[in-house]
Amino acid sequence: MTAGTEPTTTQRPAIERPEIHDTGLLRQSLTIVRRNLIHIKRMPEMLLDVTIQPVMFVLLFAFVFGGSIAVQGSAEGYREWLLAGIMGQTIAFASFIVAVGLTSDIDKGIVDRMRSLPINPAAVLVGRSISSLMHSSIGIVIMSLTGLLIGWRIRDGILEAALAYLLLLLWGFAMIWLGILVGSSMRSVEAVNGLMFATMFPITFLANTFAPAENMPTALRAVAEWNPLSSLVQAVRELWGNTPPVGSDAALPLQHPVLSTIIWTVGLTAILAPLALRAFQRRTAT
Amino acid sequence: MTSTPAIEAENLVKHFGDKVAVDGVSFSVPQGTVLGLLGPNGAGKTTTVRMMTTLTRPTSGTARVAGHDVVVDPKGVRRSMGLTGQAATVDELLTGRENLRLIGGLYGLSPSYLKRAGDDLLERFSLTDAADRVVKTYSGGMRRRLDLAVSLVAIPPVLFLDEPTTGLDPRSRVELWDVLRGLVREGTTLLLTTQYLEEADQLADNIVVIDRGKVIERGTALELKNRSGQAAVVVTVSNGGDLPRAEALLREVVDEVHVDEGARQLTAPADGLRAMTRIAGIFDDSDIELDDLGLKRPSLDDVFLRLTGHRAEDTTETDEEVVL
Ligand SMILES: Nc1ncnc2c1ncn2[C@@H]1O[C@H](COP(=O)(O)OP(=O)(O)OP(=O)(O)O)[C@@H](O)[C@H]1O
Numbered sequence: 001m002t003a004g005t006e007p008t009t010t011q012r013p014a015i016e017r018p019e020i021h022d023t024g025l026l027r028q029s030l031t032i033v034r035r036n037l038i039h040i041k042r043m044p045e046m047l048l049d050v051t052i053q054p055v056m057f058v059l060l061f062a063f064v065f066g067g068s069i070a071v072q073g074s075a076e077g078y079r080e081w082l083l084a085g086i087m088g089q090t091i092a093f094a095s096f097i098v099a100v101g102l103t104s105d106i107d108k109g110i111v112d113r114m115r116s117l118p119i120n121p122a123a124v125l126v127g128r129s130i131s132s133l134m135h136s137s138i139g140i141v142i143m144s145l146t147g148l149l150i151g152w153r154i155r156d157g158i159l160e161a162a163l164a165y166l167l168l169l170l171w172g173f174a175m176i177w178l179g180i181l182v183g184s185s186m187r188s189v190e191a192v193n194g195l196m197f198a199t200m201f202p203i204t205f206l207a208n209t210f211a212p213a214e215n216m217p218t219a220l221r222a223v224a225e226w227n228p229l230s231s232l233v234q235a236v237r238e239l240w241g242n243t244p245p246v247g248s249d250a251a252l253p254l255q256h257p258v259l260s261t262i263i264w265t266v267g268l269t270a271i272l273a274p275l276a277l278r279a280f281q282r283r284t285a286t
Numbered sequence: 287m288t289s290t291p292a293i294e295a296e297n298l299v300k301h302f303g304d305k306v307a308v309d310g311v312s313f314s315v316p317q318g319t320v321l322g323l324l325g326p327n328g329a330g331k332t333t334t335v336r337m338m339t340t341l342t343r344p345t346s347g348t349a350r351v352a353g354h355d356v357v358v359d360p361k362g363v364r365r366s367m368g369l370t371g372q373a374a375t376v377d378e379l380l381t382g383r384e385n386l387r388l389i390g391g392l393y394g395l396s397p398s399y400l401k402r403a404g405d406d407l408l409e410r411f412s413l414t415d416a417a418d419r420v421v422k423t424y425s426g427g428m429r430r431r432l433d434l435a436v437s438l439v440a441i442p443p444v445l446f447l448d449e450p451t452t453g454l455d456p457r458s459r460v461e462l463w464d465v466l467r468g469l470v471r472e473g474t475t476l477l478l479t480t481q482y483l484e485e486a487d488q489l490a491d492n493i494v495v496i497d498r499g500k501v502i503e504r505g506t507a508l509e510l511k512n513r514s515g516q517a518a519v520v521v522t523v524s525n526g527g528d529l530p531r532a533e534a535l536l537r538e539v540v541d542e543v544h545v546d547e548g549a550r551q552l553t554a555p556a557d558g559l560r561a562m563t564r565i566a567g568i569f570d571d572s573d574i575e576l577d578d579l580g581l582k583r584p585s586l587d588d589v590f591l592r593l594t595g596h597r598a599e600d601t602t603e604t605d606e607e608v609v610l
């Protein structure tokens with residue numbers, strides 16, 4: 001090492017102490033986002049969950065089950081109807097992406113390292129959330145392209161279509177808090193995987209995502225229609241013109257899907273955010 | 287003000303539920319000096335460092351770093367110190383240089399400074415060749431060095447190192463010591479925890495020994511050793527047959543001689559160099575052939591053994607341990 005081999009009389013001049021600037025929450029969060037994006041660049045297989053996996057789902061469902069699931073009021077039939085469901089599932093899994101990233105950072109001491117720096121303590125979470133939403137958004141784009149290939153179209157106005165994408169994003173925000181809660185509570189990435197597979201898959205299937213809720217047994221149908229995810233999927237479907245409004249026998253939230261999606265996301269955030277922040281605090285500050 | 291200590295702890299206490307991890311630890315580190323926090327596994331070293339670096343809140347007591355209270359002004363503390371934790375916290379998927387840039391960016395350092403300081407630090411830690419490789423491909427020692435380089439990117443006046451050389455081979459360890467000495471020469475105040483007594487001996491101006499959350503001894507390495515007993519002269523004869531004659535010779539000048547036939551060694555308490563010179567003269571005048579003659583001071587290991595009743599490397603759960 002240089003310090004050892006150099007005669008002590010000719011020590012390298014010390015670099016002067018630099019000035020530390022408080023660049024604020026946004027810049028600090030973006031610095032962390034950049035780092036998270038480098039991760040994706042170095043390990044593109046991290047994107048499998050929003051690329052190959054949902055594309056496989058689309059193709060499997062569209063072509064394997066598609067023939068035997070009847071849907072009404074969709075121009076291209078089940079394939080077109082299915083797309084909003086896959087989108088809903090993809091964005092619900094944003095929570096998964098946040099949780100995995102956060103657990104891994106806590107586990108590897110990266111979060112401690114960040115917390116020892118003179119930055120806004122929220123930057124770690126904000127940065128993680130932004131990059132996870134970007135990650136999920138890639139999935140939304142890929143799903144849209146896949147949809148276009150198999151016959152899905154936006155059949156209503158461009159404003160309605162944009163609102164649908166906005167609702168998906170809004171849903172993603174609510175899911176971030178779930179991700180922070182799970183990520184702070186689990187001790188390892190494997191545990192996160194286990195928990196999320198065991199809970200998120202059933203939850204995203206017990207909805208109107210892949211099969212119409214009308215055809216389910218009464219009890220199941222009630223659960224599916226009150227599933228917050230169903231409101232989102234119904235809203236997106238209607239806004240894209242892929243389905244007509246639900247019949248009068250459907251549960252209340254589905255009668256007003258856009259409004260109930262907003263209420264669900266605000267409600268979920270109001271419940272999950274304080275729990276998530278407390279879990280994060282407890283996990284990292286002890 | 288040069289008179290304020292760079293680091294101060296007053297009666298720090300940390301409970302985890304019922305468990306008392308740190309139980310009233312106090313110390314003070316003058317600017318530009320090195321404090322070695324020494325203790326066996328589970329002694330409370332990491333917990334103490336985490337309280338001093340704002341990562342965890344003390345249950346009671348206070349601590350100040352560069353004059354900033356860790357509870358009242360954590361941001362002031364974070365602006366004044368660098369921390370290298372016990373486990374490497376570098377980002378495996380980034381290159382060495384990207385790791386430096388990430389942390390430097392979070393400090394809000396200018397890009398031109400970061401470039402210069404980054405190059406300098408990489409060179410200082412012999413990482414120039416590996417700078418643009420992903421950290422995943424680094425050896426454990428390289429990660430450790432990068433971790434340290436990253437902690438130094440803003441040249442903090444106070445540096446906390448939690449077992450910085452654990453997992454390094456002897457050569458890397460000595461190299462790291464050199465770097466740390468250089469930093470201290472340039473004015474950095476250093477608190478390092480270690481289980482290696484030699485490390486505290488080599489680097490620390492002052493040593494605080496903790497065990498089960500309590501300070502059990504403090505002083506310079508020399509003071510600790512002196513308190514731990516006298517030095518001894520150790521004579522190794524070439525032929526085991528000479529042992530009785532050698533013992534008789536020794537008894538002329540000292541009262542107490544310990545004979546170890548297997549090692550062909552005689553050990554006698556001696557209060558320093560003068561005794562040793564006298565003994566050397568006696569053997570020089572005799573025809574007994576010697577392999578070796580030397581003065582043995584108690585090592586910090588002996589100090590440790592005396593204080594804690596177990597060796598530093600002893601990893602047994604302290605709670606169940608029977609103290610002899
Ligand atoms: N988060 C925690 N929750 C509960 N107990 C803890 C926690 N952190 C540490 N402890 C306990 O507090 C005691 C002190 O731990 P600490 O990590 O400070 O020891 P240490 O001196 O750093 O040990 P080592 O040499 O093994 O790193 C140990 O008994 C440990 O089990």
Ligand SMILES: [Mg+2]
Pocket residue numbers: 331332333372448
């Ligand atoms: Mg420790």
